[in-house]
Amino acid sequence: MTLKVGTILEGTVVNITNFGAFVDVSGKTGLVHISEVSDTYVKDIRQHLKEKDKVKVKVISVDDNGKISLSIKQAMPKKSARPIEVDWQSERVKASGTSFEERLAKFLKESEERIQDIKHREGKRYGTLAKK
Template sequence: MPFQVGEVVEGTVLNITDFGAFIQLPEGKTGLVHISEIANTYVKDINEFLKENDKVKVKVLSMDREGRISLSIKKALPKPKSEKSNRSYEFEHHSNRNNNISFEERISKFLKDSDERQQQLKKNFESKRRGGGYKRNANY
């Protein structure tokens, strides 16, 4: 049975690239989920959301004459009940990777990562202030 645009089907992640993920669909067809269609949040690294062989639900966005199938994971996700919950509703609720991590562990990881980034930024800033810049001659 051929796919219809707008249909939601289950597929398996075959390959992950910098620009998206290729999904194996039923009947041996393959489609592409562009990086912008992975999650409702900004996706810098697809590997944070998907890994090869993950089972995912995808919505068929389009099919062209050459047989290319454009897919979306975020449009296949159920809509949250309220606008407020829409912000906190994240892809990881549907991912096999993070289901066993508690809220406290997620916050702890976020704070640790944030501190590490702040330290790195501070270190880079201070090294630029100390060296390599224009130095005035004190004898003027």
């Protein structure tokens, strides 16, 4: 049986090393790199896997030499992300009593004043240095 990239299969862990686990899939052995074991950081792979464990793996790649790269974390079902409830009329905005447009205009005015102040100071600095 040829392994196709993207296929999810069940395999058996046959060997564990510091950098990953070798998994037998359909009579062929592939590597699950330590970074492909879990969605979280894995310091010690032996805390996640043991030899002879049955695991679901996804075929990531098969190179020309026959090396098979596998992933356990990509074979896991995706957790559905629930939309975050946002209160667009937060208490801070309600308490301020100002609209977005008013706050934006205030920000732009203050920003322009700061820029003019910086330009004024820089002009003085370089004007003074040029005279020396």
